[in-house]
Amino acid sequence: MNAPATRYYDAFLQAILEGHSNDDAVAALLAQPAFAVYRNTIFKGCVDALVANYPTVRRLVGSAWMESAALQFARHHLPRQASLIAYGEGFSEFLCTVEAVRELPYLPGVAALDRCWTESHLAADQPMLAVAALHIALEAGQDVTLVPHASSRWHHDMQHPVYTIWSANRSEDGQAELAPEWRGEGALLTRPHAQVQWQPLSLGACRFLDACRDGFSIARAAGQALEHEPDLDIATMLGQLIQADAFTSFY
Known part of the structure; x- marks a missing residue:
């Protein structure tokens, strides 16, 4: 893109975002009533999309607050x-x-789980893990590396019970009144059969998935998990993740 075109693009973007421009050509456009309609349509589309993609946040704070944010x-x-x-x-x-949001410190964590749902829902299709082959490899003593499924998403909040709050308010008929134990929580979201599913997940399990995503073998990933959750039962955790269809393959 040449310099004049770049300057015009920047001026046009400024007009959309800020409602004014120092560029004469763009300022002339901005003075037309239709431009205000165009500008409002852009932002309304963005707001509507955010409200749709963060339904749990909207339910917790109300439509007016959500639309303003x-x-x-x-x-x-x-x-x-x-x-x-x-x-x-x-x-x-x-x-x-x-x-x-300082009065609702758990809200960013709830929003993170709404985002996890969207990403899981839109993720590419992949085959599920060949569990029988994995069992053979593990029984043979192989230290394999597990590959998380494209639709797997996980998040852990160190301070707030975000999973309890999010899961109870994800749907309109959910339970809005809660008194959860105020401690950190995590969640795993997967999409094994064309529908997003979720379940609670411990800190160690989240760190295990982080390590798998980063290419660590099971042994190294287990070490990462135990550093954050020393009492974690690795075998039980691995079974939970496999049953949830969190992986697509291993090597």
């Missing part, structure tokens, strides 16, 4: 793709900067 986010994070089905990456981190 979504508009703030959209002004600084325009979509990277024409389709808005996956829009909202970084919204959890954005919520950490919102002053009002």
Whole structure:
């Protein structure tokens, strides 16, 4: 892109985001009533997509609060793709900067789980793990490396019971009134049969999955898990992950 085109693009983007421009050509466009409609349509699409992609957050804070926060986010994070089905990456981190969220410190973690659901739902299809072959390899003493399934997502919050809050409020008919034990929680989301499923997951299991994702063998991944959760039963945890269809293959 040449310099004049780049300057025009920057000026046009400024007009959309800030509602003013120092570029004469863009300023002329901005003065037309249709441009205001165009600008509002862009932001409304972003807000609607965020509300749809973060339903648990919306249920916890209400539509008005959610739409206000979504508009703030959209002004600084325009979509990277024409389709808005996956829009909202970084919204959890954005919520950490919102002053009002200090009264709801668990909200970014809940938003992270909403994001995990979206990513799991949209992930590419992959085959499920060949469990029988894995058992043969393990019985033969092989220290294999497990590959997480494309649809597997996991998140752990060190301070807040985000899984309890999120799972109870994910659907409109869920339980909104809770009194969870105030401690850190994690979750695993998978999509084994075209439908996203979720379950609680310990810190050690989350770190095990982190290590698998980073290419560590089972032995090394187990070591990472035990560093964070010394009492973790590795065999039981591995069985839980396999049963949840968290992996696609091993090598």
